[in-house]
Amino acid sequence: MHNTQNDFSKQLQNEVLQAIATGNTLTIRTGGSKDFYGRRVTASNILSIAEHQGIISYEPTELVIKARSGTPLKVIQQALAENKQMLAFEPPAYNEKTTLGGTLAGNFSGPRRAYNGAARDYVLGCTILNGKAELLSFGGQVMKNVAGYDVSRLMTGALGTLGVIMDASIKVAPMPEAEITFMQTISLDEASTKLHQWSRLPLPISASCFYQDKLYIRLSGTEKAIDKAGKTIGGNQLNNAQIFWQSITDQTHSFFQSEQALWRLSVASNTAVLFPQENTLYEWGGALRWLKSNAAPATIRSDSHLINGHCILFRSTGSHNEIFQPLPAPLLKLHLRLKHAFDPYGIFNIGRMYPDF
Template identity: 45%
Template sequence: MITQDPVLQRLIDQVRSAHKPLDIQGGNTKHFYGEIPHGEVLDMRPLTGISSYEPSELVVTVRAGTRLAELEARLAEKGQCLPFEPPRFGPDGTVGGMVAAGLSGPSRASVGCVRDYVLGTTVLNGQGEVLSFGGQVIKNVAGYDVSRVMAGSLGVLGVICEVSLKVLPIATATATRVFAMDEAAALKQLNAWAGQPLPINASAWHHGQLHLRLAGAQAAVTAACAKLGGTVVEPEIATSWWDSVRDHQHAFFHLDSNHLAKGEHLWRLSVPATTPPLDLPGVQCIEWGGAQRWLRGQATVKQVRAAAVRAGGHATLFRGAAPRTEVFTPLSAPLQRIHKGLKTAFDPRGIFNPGRMYPGL
């Protein structure tokens, strides 16, 4: 894994000498996500570079400050990709931020999430110690799978310095079809398709239109297109459309000053895919075969959280007006103890991104 060099040593020195909270930052493209960050900036951007890449082994090891765009371009040269399509939110997003945020794109339901592709990490803890976990192979876990705990931790446990990721070949064939149907019909149809041997890679419903992306072997994609029908979307247009959903450039996700002034928020609800339409005020975009419901509108925290609980899921306040509070669903007492125990073990002084996930953490 990573070896000590002047850049890493500067990070170590800053952590060891810190007497106040540190705000871990890369490209700062996800500043909006989670509770409001504060503290002295710990800049990860200088810690860059692809440490090793073995295309034949489908493994890449990369430093945290490396831009995600740079990594994806390198993988594309070898016909490979990060299959979970991490949202980029801008050209400056970094690999460390990708792992720390733990967000996945349109294909998540079919290929898995960020955590599933993390093989190993090198982490700087709150005492300025460099720790390595996992490795560069799939079956390397003995005891606690610490590397994957870092995915989605928002930097509250430690500073991700380097990460080893599993990558996959780019699908040989893709196709996108569009179907006109209302929300209830779309959910019913998605659940029916889920029980069939179809190469469905991604789905997204919004404003009476269901987009379906197929990916895999050419024969499988061709056969599925013939079976499903729908309106053909040209490849270039389809790529642009899916990118707009992945990176939240689609008009649905825009929350400008006028929306914020009206008290609108963007919520992300994670519910069972079989959940019927949610009775909530606002407009929705539905992904992951029905398991991810985006809601934009003026619904209150109480309304949204109650609807999520009734469905057997949870809700996250993804974007909204400041001050941001109650971003993530409150933890039960047992889970609070586990989170605090992990925080104490990795960051006993409590200097890394305090409160970014939950107050007091």
């Protein structure tokens, strides 16, 4: 397997060299589960990473796993579960083909993100294939080895515009001793007030969701801590809580089953309501708001700007191609410099994030 993967790496390097020589561009693809996300890329050849699979090393006692980018997320999660460990950022798996590489390229995190951190917070190191066909390694396999750590984090969320993530070392976490979800019927104003009150208390909250006048709070930790926190939270214990949270994570919940465009809004958690409540699902204590709307993107962005928010057209069946919030000129200039440093010939995922790179 080791020789096979080395041969595959060389094959990818040769494809990049050929693209440089011919002036062609490459669209990086692993499982394809997130093809819906981002701008429509300009016509180019597919650079498939799907065969680059396998867990390279896993040290349960060190809480670190290293795997190749094409490794299915379910394979990694199964290996961790056997040792009662997990990916603390609770990444979504939109289908069976979701991979580690795609998850990191999009910096995808689930309900735990507001309480445990984002995907990039757990990347200890990675190996990338840059736009000059060079294999470069950054970071390490333990947190104390911070050499190049920022570059590893930079690759997380770049959507492949800077290079190919070949493998990554990820910090993992023990599964909580117990988890309970409480649900209560409550108004949005009351829910917001309570969420902010609870945020100032040492409660083991690991997820929150508000939709259709129902507030869901998940507690994770020791049974003693959960029992004590439950008396503060109140409400009824939710049956099949794991199924509920999986439906929020993977967006199989009925809210997401719509032909309307889905927007992802990041705002201050105490931001006033601006969009119709029946079309909005709240997570992360109110800081993440999913909005269903067929309004013109310019309208959504303008309304979001009024509340100092940041919005992304997460998924749409329309022909819209301005997915991400436009960058201010100085920040765009910095992005272009980074793009040139990692991909000087402009080969990878051209136009996936912004039309300029």
